[in-house]
Amino acid sequence: MSQITRLGVSRRWSDVVIHNGVAYWVEVASDTSQDAAGQVAQVLKQIDGTLAEIGSSRLDLLEVLIYLADLDDAAALNEHWDVWIPAGHAPVRACVGATLSPGCLVEMVITAAATNEP
Amino acid sequence: MSQITRLGVSRRWSDVVIHNGVAYWVEVASDTSQDAAGQVAQVLKQIDGTLAEIGSSRLDLLEVLIYLADLDDAAALNEHWDVWIPAGHAPVRACVGATLSPGCLVEMVITAAATNEP
Amino acid sequence: MSQITRLGVSRRWSDVVIHNGVAYWVEVASDTSQDAAGQVAQVLKQIDGTLAEIGSSRLDLLEVLIYLADLDDAAALNEHWDVWIPAGHAPVRACVGATLSPGCLVEMVITAAATNEP
Numbered sequence: 432m433s434q435i436t437r438l439g440v441s442r443r444w445s446d447v448v449i450h451n452g453v454a455y456w457v458e459v460a461s462d463t464s465q466d467a468a469g470q471v472a473q474v475l476k477q478i479d480g481t482l483a484e485i486g487s488s489r490l491d492l493l494e495v496l497i498y499l500a501d502l503d504d505a506a507a508l509n510e511h512w513d514v515w516i517p518a519g520h521a522p523v524r525a526c527v528g529a530t531l532s533p534g535c536l537v538e539m540v541i542t543a544a545a546t547n548e549p
Numbered sequence: 550m551s552q553i554t555r556l557g558v559s560r561r562w563s564d565v566v567i568h569n570g571v572a573y574w575v576e577v578a579s580d581t582s583q584d585a586a587g588q589v590a591q592v593l594k595q596i597d598g599t600l601a602e603i604g605s606s607r608l609d610l611l612e613v614l615i616y617l618a619d620l621d622d623a624a625a626l627n628e629h630w631d632v633w634i635p636a637g638h639a640p641v642r643a644c645v646g647a648t649l650s651p652g653c654l655v656e657m658v659i660t661a662a663a664t665n666e667p
Numbered sequence: 668m669s670q671i672t673r674l675g676v677s678r679r680w681s682d683v684v685i686h687n688g689v690a691y692w693v694e695v696a697s698d699t700s701q702d703a704a705g706q707v708a709q710v711l712k713q714i715d716g717t718l719a720e721i722g723s724s725r726l727d728l729l730e731v732l733i734y735l736a737d738l739d740d741a742a743a744l745n746e747h748w749d750v751w752i753p754a755g756h757a758p759v760r761a762c763v764g765a766t767l768s769p770g771c772l773v774e775m776v777i778t779a780a781a782t783n784e785p
Contacts, residue, residue, distance in 0.1 A: 435662055442631050444642040448611050450662050451570055452687055455612040457643045493684050494691040498645050502766045513678050524680040525693045525776050527734050528766025530620045530646025540643050544671055544686050553780055560749050562760040566729050568780050569688055573730040575761045616763050648738045648764025658761050
């Protein structure tokens with residue numbers, strides 16, 4: 432069996448799973464009392480934390496699938512996103528509206544290169 | 550060309566595609582006359598069947614993206630999910646509400662390690 | 668760091684990202700003034716273009732996640748899809764309804780084998 436690294440494993444999910452040099456994870460804002468802009472800022476900061484934890488960086492992002500509870504929040508998303516993404520290294524991105532858990536305004540599914548496994 | 554293994558190929562989709570030691574597939578309940586809890590139980594059982602077919606197990610799940618027709622069914626999902634996931638080996642998971650095909654209450658997109666290709 | 672190839676990089680996203688022999692990208696119709704059938708036809712043609720650009724073909728499709736603004740457009744989708752997919756080589760496919768950007772009726776998230784990197 433090829434090695435699978437799981438970080439932050441709970442009963443229901445792992446915070447990150449790494450396999451074959453690829454890391455998979457999902458981020459929602461820890462504090463869902465904030466508005467969309469605040470939750471986006473949190474999620475991007477949390478992604479930074481996870482990237483650091485696995486020895487990767489924003490340069491390693493491959494794909495980010497974004498779910499917004501209200502697609503009208505795309506402007507707030509982009510305002511934070513566009514300055515967060517390192518120029519010349521943007522991942523593939525999809526962004527659609529979907530029903531999210533109560534209070535949750537944004538959810539991101541991240542795929543990143545993870546060569547320096549923790 | 551790197552080898553691609555396709556199982557259960559129909560005109561519209563394959564039941565499973567395996568490439569570079571990673572298996573991709575989608576599950577919806579075969580019997581959509583059942584309620585959400587019944588459909589979740591079916592889908593998880595069907596995942597077990599696919600895992601066995603490709604020589605993998607629940608320990609190999611990397612990521613599961615779950616779409617619910619009604620996000621209020623998350624409780625029913627979790628009741629089945631939490632006992633189905635092997636402790637210490639949970640995959641990454643996202644769960645959002647989306648419009649599904651008529652009768653379909655839950656749809657799962659699965660990514661799993663598949664080292665022992667069929 | 669394992670090599671990451673990014674094509675069509677803008678401030679916000681890359682048109683394609685290739686890593687470890689796998690290509691990731693997202694397609695929406697360039698001309699969103701067309702109806703669902705027209706947008707589906709465009710998206711499939713755009714996928715052909717991207718596949719050619721990365722040295723792959725329809726035979727290399729691994730997984731396609733499809734978002735429709737109106738799931739009732741699934742019939743129009745399938746009409747184009749079923750003749751576009753090469754027999755015996757269908758990818759895994761999920762198709763759900765979600766809120767898309769104004770005018771956008773279909774969005775596809777594609778994963779494909781990309782052994783002949785550009």
